[in-house]
Amino acid sequence: MEPAPALRIVAAEDSYLIREGLRALLATQDDIDLVGTAASLPEVLAVVAEHRPDVLVTDVRMPPGQGDEGIRAAEELRAGHPETGVVVLSQYVEPDWALRLFDPTAAGRAYLLKERLGDIRQLRQAIRSVAAGGSMLDPRVVEALVRARTARERSPLTRLAPGERDVLELMAAGLSNAAIAEGLVLSERAVEKRITAVLTKLDLGPDDPGVHRRVRAVLMYLAGTAGGGS
Known part of the structure; x- marks a missing residue:
């Protein structure tokens, strides 16, 4: 039985060092193929349109605004490329961003804190999950949501x-x-x-x-x- 084809990934991150670190991390995984990178929201949309990846792994803050570009990319891809899963990486615990990411459905979406990048197992789990139409939410964001509830x-x-x-x-x-x-x-x-x-x-x-x-x-x-x- 032939192995399943590698998942095709696009990585978006405006920091060169983090982007290259992410590239090196993904390169250790035989079942993941990094097909493109981007450093801004316009580049993300162009690279995804060109490569039609299975999953986009994106920073939440990028040029041009250094605001919520990763969330906006996920929102645009839901309409234009619904087959592409999205893993949003952030150094910020922002419940509202997570809620936007999972609206109107959690299917194919994950929100992880960048500190999880040190554990390839968690990143792999998120990538595999969204590629299969599942979802994943960082436990620290859940804790913030609990606090926000009150x-x-x-x-x-x-x-x-x-x-x-x-x-x-x-x-x-x-x-x-x-x-x-x-x-x-x-x-x-x-x-x-x-x-x-x-x-x-x-x-x-x-x-x-x-x-x-x-x-x-x-x-x-x-x-x-x-x-x-x-």
């Missing part, structure tokens, strides 16, 4: 019944339906019904596959905000 005054979470909030809280802790059922002393069918109610009350429509609706529901729970931050 500062939000208005939230669709107020629509949830106490039992539905209990289920959502355990979803945020990463528990499976079976584990939630055991923890709340419910049947799995009852848990599934509560999860359906949660997703409906949070206005997470059926057009997004269930696993990604769950990710977005958890993000909304952690941030205490509806569908993204400002």
